[in-house]
Amino acid sequence: MTVIPIGRVGEIAGGEEDGRFVKIKQLPDHPPSYLILLAQGPDFAEGCGDYWVKDSEDLEEFINEAWWSITWLPLDGQNIEKADRGTPEVTDFVASSEESRSAAEIVAAAWSDVLSFGRDIIDPAVPRVAYQHPSLRELWPMVSHGVLYLSRCTRYPWSRDTPTAFRQGGGGYQVRRGPDQALLGVVDTLEEAYALIAASLPDGCGPAIDGTADDLRSCAGLDREA
Template structure:
């Protein structure tokens, strides 16, 4: 853990990362994606990260991240396929990004709370 993370709470670390991701341009992600996720208080408490234009959410702030929160994958024909990586479960298919993050928010793991400082092993 970086020394600056030792002095900051998980909520502060998560909030700072959300602030960064919400400012990303279209070269990294469709800005509507993090905005749709951020509208849900339960998702706003999770650690956000972007890879290949996809927003991933984790219950911890360090690698290895948890993989038990759904992810919305954009489909070439439009819409989103929402899948949980930990067990490859298809949570559903959504026509809009807002519907996709509603599915994710409604299918969080049991006892899912704010992200913790640490790795998935710390959960």
């Protein structure tokens, strides 16, 4: 069974995307959905595009039907792995080098990805403003449907007790706190929204842990969803 690692860059051979680079991003839906990110180079700076699939079964079907042979680029000196067309197994950690990374390194890598996203995924100003707050850039960032979510843990199920900014159709932003979606405030600018979020983090909130919401004692008993 072929492994399709989440968040790792691969070079495509075959199919309509021959010669391009691919990276799979897991989104905080329930169950998780996926973005299949494509670009001209491994830095994902040019020619970017993406496909969305609703779950891991659709991801497997997409990869199979695309007739791609993917060479996953090495991490920390890891040997290059080649994934020929077949039945993929979706995993969010596949390499021992990646498993050994600290939570801070995992979070930093996730922010690097999110900060590089174009307008087809999220308004780039959103993660940039959030990242200016030290307490927020310690949290795990995720993007779904153009919204930036922050979690106190790096793996699903994620925590849902950190506030989120939602853009209003008429302008301005609503800041709501999960899981009850309580309205914390309505503000005019992104800067005000993320200042409010930083000031409204849960008691005892610190850097994201490398684990799930079940590993966060303060999340015990909360109704969770992605």
